[in-house]
Amino acid sequence: MGVQGLAGFVEERGAFFTELRVRDTKLVIDGSSLYHQLCFASAIDFRRGGDYGPFAAAVRDFFGTLWACRVAPFVVIDGGRSADDRKLPTLRGRAAERLRAAHGLSRGDGGCLVPLLTREAFVQALGRLGVPFVQCFAEADREIAGLANRWGCPVLSLDSDFCVFDLAAGYCPLSHFQWQSVCAGEGPRGCYVPARCFSMEKFCRHFSHLNRSLLPLFAVMNGNDYSDRTALEVFFSKVHLPSGCPAGKGGRHGRLQGLLNWLSQFAEPTEAVDSVLKYLKKHQREKVKELLCTSMEDYTPSDVNLEDFFENGKYKCEVARKADVPQWVLDALAKGKLAPFISDALTLRSTFLHVQVENMQRPSAHSTALPIRQVIYGLLLKASQNTEAASPSKQTNELPVVCEFDRLQKTLKKTFVQAASLPTDFCDDHFPLDKLMEVPVSCRQMLLLETLGVKMSSLEGIPSHLQLPVAVTCYWIHCSEPKVNLHQLKALLLMIVSGELHRITSDPGPTVLCAEDGSIAYNEFLKWKENKLQNKDFDLDAAHSFCQWQCCLQMGLYLNQLLCTPLSEPDLSRLYTGTLVHRLCQELKSTPSVENLFSSSPKMSQLYQVLLKTVESTVSPDFFQKMTKTTSCKKKKASNKKKKATRCAIPETQQLCSVNRFAFLGVDD
Numbered sequence: 001m002g003v004q005g006l007a008g009f010v011e012e013r014g015a016f017f018t019e020l021r022v023r024d025t026k027l028v029i030d031g032s033s034l035y036h037q038l039c040f041a042s043a044i045d046f047r048r049g050g051d052y053g054p055f056a057a058a059v060r061d062f063f064g065t066l067w068a069c070r071v072a073p074f075v076v077i078d079g080g081r082s083a084d085d086r087k088l089p090t091l092r093g094r095a096a097e098r099l100r101a102a103h104g105l106s107r108g109d110g111g112c113l114v115p116l117l118t119r120e121a122f123v124q125a126l127g128r129l130g131v132p133f134v135q136c137f138a139e140a141d142r143e144i145a146g147l148a149n150r151w152g153c154p155v156l157s158l159d160s161d162f163c164v165f166d167l168a169a170g171y172c173p174l175s176h177f178q179w180q181s182v183c184a185g186e187g188p189r190g191c192y193v194p195a196r197c198f199s200m201e202k203f204c205r206h207f208s209h210l211n212r213s214l215l216p217l218f219a220v221m222n223g224n225d226y227s228d229r230t231a232l233e234v235f236f237s238k239v240h241l242p243s244g245c246p247a248g249k250g251g252r253h254g255r256l257q258g259l260l261n262w263l264s265q266f267a268e269p270t271e272a273v274d275s276v277l278k279y280l281k282k283h284q285r286e287k288v289k290e291l292l293c294t295s296m297e298d299y300t301p302s303d304v305n306l307e308d309f310f311e312n313g314k315y316k317c318e319v320a321r322k323a324d325v326p327q328w329v330l331d332a333l334a335k336g337k338l339a340p341f342i343s344d345a346l347t348l349r350s351t352f353l354h355v356q357v358e359n360m361q362r363p364s365a366h367s368t369a370l371p372i373r374q375v376i377y378g379l380l381l382k383a384s385q386n387t388e389a390a391s392p393s394k395q396t397n398e399l400p401v402v403c404e405f406d407r408l409q410k411t412l413k414k415t416f417v418q419a420a421s422l423p424t425d426f427c428d429d430h431f432p433l434d435k436l437m438e439v440p441v442s443c444r445q446m447l448l449l450e451t452l453g454v455k456m457s458s459l460e461g462i463p464s465h466l467q468l469p470v471a472v473t474c475y476w477i478h479c480s481e482p483k484v485n486l487h488q489l490k491a492l493l494l495m496i497v498s499g500e501l502h503r504i505t506s507d508p509g510p511t512v513l514c515a516e517d518g519s520i521a522y523n524e525f526l527k528w529k530e531n532k533l534q535n536k537d538f539d540l541d542a543a544h545s546f547c548q549w550q551c552c553l554q555m556g557l558y559l560n561q562l563l564c565t566p567l568s569e570p571d572l573s574r575l576y577t578g579t580l581v582h583r584l585c586q587e588l589k590s591t592p593s594v595e596n597l598f599s600s601s602p603k604m605s606q607l608y609q610v611l612l613k614t615v616e617s618t619v620s621p622d623f624f625q626k627m628t629k630t631t632s633c634k635k636k637k638a639s640n641k642k643k644k645a646t647r648c649a650i651p652e653t654q655q656l657c658s659v660n661r662f663a664f665l666g667v668d669d
Contacts, residue, residue, distance in 0.1 A: 002160030004223040009253045010163060011175075016203045020154070020172065023069040023185070023192035028148040030140065030157030031077035031133060035122040037158055037174045038062060040112050047105050047357050047538060048578030049546050050115025053502075056573035059125040065179045069191050074310060075126060075133035076147065077119075079333060080340035081348055082138040083323055090225045091352060095405060096412050098355050103410055105357045106540060116356055116550045120557060121572040123336040134309045135336045137320040137343065141165070142302035149301055154197060161224065163198050164215045164299050170197040207257075208264040216299035217269045220292055221276070222256055227295045231288055235279040269296065309334060323347045326434035338561050345402055346380045353406040356547040359540050364406045365547035368479050370417065372555040375451045377402045377419035379426065379562055380433060423447070437564050445566035448559055453478055458617060461610050468567040469496065469575060470611060472556040474618045476549045486624040488545050490595060491584035493611045498525060499574030501604050521601035528597060529580065542585050550576065 010016050042058040044051040066073050081087060101111045126133045136143050145165040148155045154169045155162050162171035176196035185191050204210040220227045221235075236255070239262065266272040273292055277285045309315040313335075320330050325346060332338040344351050351373075353366040381400035400419045405412060425443060436444075449456055452475040459467045473492065477484050505522045553576075560567055587594040598604040616623075 002162075002224060003164060003219045005253055005256050006160040006163055006219075006222070007158075007173075009256055010160070010198065010203070012253075013206075016199055016206070017176065017196040018170075018199050018202075020170075020195045020197040021183075021185070021192040022071060022154070022172070022177070022195050023189060024071070026072045026074060026151050026153040027066065028144055028151070028153060028155050029073055029075045030144055030155065030159060030162075031075040031122070031126075031135075032140070033158040033174055034062075034075070034156070035059075035118055036114060038122075039114050039118050044115065045579045046111070046113045046115070048543060048582045049356060049550055049576065050118065051577045051579055052115070052117065052121045052573045052575070053499075053577055055118065055121055056125045059122060060129060062179055063129055063131055065182055065193065069182065069193055071193070073131055074147070074306075075131055076140045076144045076306065077123070077133060077135040077336065078140045078340070079136040079138050080343035081350075083319065083347060085348060085350070087139070087225055092405065092412060095352055095355070099407055099410065099412060102355045102357050103360050106360060106543070108538070113357065114354075115578070116354055116547075116554055117557075117572055117576070120339070120554070124569075124572055127336070132310050133336065134306055134315075134334055135340075136304075137317050137323075137330070137333060142298065142300065143304050143306055146301035146304060147306045150305070150307055161219070161299070163200070163203070164219045165301065166200065166212060166215075170199070172197050207260040210260060210264040211266070211268060214263045214266060214269055214272060216296040217272055217292065218260055218263055219299065220295040222259055224295075224298075227291070231291060232276070234281070234284070235276055238279045328434070328437055332561070339558055341558060342376070342380065342562060345377055349381070349400065350403040351405070353404055353551075355407050356550065357543055358547040359544040360407070360410050362544055363481070364408070365544060366404075366406050366551045368476065368481065368548040369551040369555040371420070371479070372451055372475075372552065372559055373402075373404075374417060374420035375422070375447070376555065376559050376562060377417065378422045379436065379559075381419050382422060382426070382433070436562075439563075441566055444563040448556075448563055448566055451475075451559060452556060454618065458614055462614060463500075463607075465568045465570055466496065466500075466611070468556060468560055469553065469570050470614055471567070472553045473549070473615050475556070476552045477615060477619055477623075479552070480545060480548045482541075482545075484545055487588035488542060488585055489615060489624075490588055490612065491581050492546070492549065493608060493615070494584050494595070494597060495577055495581040496575060496611065497598060497604055497608045498580065499571075499577070500607060501525065501598065501601065503571075503574050518601050518604065521598050521604055524600055525597060529583075537586060539582065539585065542582060546578070546581060 038058045039055055042051075042054045044054055063073060081091070098113060101113045104111050105113060123133075123135075141159065141161050144155055144157070145162070145167060149168045152168050154172050155165075155167055156172045156174060156177060158174040165171070172195045178194045181194060182191050183194055200212055200215070204212050204215075221232055263272055266275065273289060276292070277289060280288055304315060304317050306315055314331065315334070317330070323343075325333075325343070329338065329342070329346070333340075333343055341351055353364070356365060358365045377400065381402070399421055401416050402419065404415050404417050406415060407413065426439070426447065445456065449459075449471060452471045454471040454474045458474075459470060462470050473489070477489065501518055501522050504518045557569065560569065584594065595608075596605075598608060
């Protein structure tokens with residue numbers, strides 16, 4: 001994120017920072033930077049799909065520290081892509097980097113990769129803790145700067161763009177925010193967080209008293225997330241830096257320092273831009289001037305007043321208004337009740353599907369959830385299908401298309417996906433997107449469950465907060481390719497039960513009667529977990545299968561949110577623990593008795609059996625027996641013709657799920 005090379009340059013020279021004691025203040029926090037930082041610092045297992053419990057605990061501890069120092073946090077989270085989509089090349093580059101990281105992790109290399117549902121787990125954690133937060137319509141940098149200047153408080157982030165914004169109270173990099181080393185302090189003011197604040201004054205003084213108004217031009221010319229230096233290569237090839245070195249020479253940060261020194265000779269940006277243009281051919285000048293001026297505007301604080309949101313729960317955003325998005329969708333996006341994936345699909349008809357540590361020789365794990373995404377696209381785009389200027393026959397026969405960026409083996413690929421044709425009740429003029437909330441709850445619930453291939457009657461014995469994950473699990477069993485093994489299913493359900501056990505023992509509440517039994521069972525489980533989690537073996541096929549489950553869960557969550565939550569939303573911090581599900585999966589292969597892990601708690605044992613029977617009831621009685629025979633047959637063939645068997649085991653295309661999603665859909669007035 002941010003200006004190329006600037007973070008490293010500033011870090012190498014500590015002279016650009018001032019010491020800061022953070023206490024008794026408001027603090028505007030870049031939420032996207034924070035959840036990445038906490039994710040990487042919480043020692044989660046990146047290979048096995050993430051441990052959302054420890055991550056949520058890190059979020060809780062972080063804000064607990066701020067409150068102890070009487071710091072009032074206000075979190076601002078990035079939204080979707082902007083309407084002009086200028087950042088698309090950067091986003092594609094980052095997606096390719098994540099793909100390389102995922103491939104490396106799958107082979108046992110080191111590295112970090114943010115697990116798929118980290119953003120969702122972060123938003124849930126903020127909600128549980130009561131931390132005020134807002135999700136912007138697009139990237140949040142300008143809104144963060146505007147809010148911090150309005151309040152005269154610092155910005156906490158890890159984005160070098162904030163070295164360029166003119167911030168009244170400065171920018172604190174998360175890397176220098178020592179929230180785990182709180183100091184007691186002296187006198188009545190009490191404890192504080194030791195931190196360092198970037199000093200724009202010291203920075204500009206270092207470069208011959210550079211006018212700070214020239215920093216946005218520096219960021220654009222040097223290269224940031226929105227700009228591309230290729231348009232200025234002619235300039236850089238001709239200009240000579242004040243140090244006497246040709247541009248691009250002189251060490252790791254040579255061009256960056258040379259450019260800052262060169263800019264210091266100008267009094268203001270217009271003069272500097274005119275000088276840049278002199279190095280270009282006449283036919284290039286107007287286009288480059290427009291590019292520079294437009295890009296510099298990205299560093300002017302936004303006139304969007306987020307203070308209105310934190311006071312009243314709403315704010316005006318001209319960009320969002322121009323996008324012609326229904327008001328209830330805008331409100332839900334701002335409150336984090338809808339993901340940026342939704343606004344990207346709605347306004348740009350383009351989405352990024354984030355890669356995980358999966359088997360790169362198989363189709364993307366996201367392929368399994370394709371039918372769910374198609375229903376989401378159908379709900380979002382059905383209105384524009386009816387209003388676009390086209391012939392009547394075209395309006396009737398052609399469904400909207402969305403461009404998806406996903407992996408094809410080890411490369412990033414874009415695919416055009418057709419939206420689903422929805423049941424009549426969701427297609428007529430009575431329920432366009434802006435009136436989706438008016439659809440009867442029973443009808444919205446039925447659409448969700450039919451998309452997942454489950455009847456509500458089969459979920460009646462399941463606790464309400466687990467109904468969505470169980471429905472997703474039923475869908476996963478039907479649609480995954482290769483098919484789910486029985487020990488993978490049992491491992492997943494045992495993991496879910498362990499989360500429930502943790503819930504009732506840590507926060508039993510007045511209605512929970514089995515806390516004592518649960519406490520005994522949980523202590524026994526912790527002993528088992530401590531002994532068993534040391535194994536470092538990694539099963540890539542199991543990882544791929546659990547990646548598919550997370551993809552299905554993510555899209556199940558998004559569809560549920562878009563339908564205004566006809567089912568309760570599960571707590572992700574207690575739902576998925578990658579290290580645990582992988583260990584359970586390994587144990588079940590050799591020690592089936594692990595299935596009785598919670599036998600000392602009748603309530604938990606019963607819950608496990610109910611979950612297992614519910615999922616098994618949606619497939620044929622011999623479904624898993626067939627799977628076992630198929631697997632052993634493949635292994636036998638592999639011993640004779642390994643190459644041929646490998647080709648058969650890696651289908652080139654993912655078959656679509658054959659669940660009849662809408663067979664039982666009806667409207668309940």
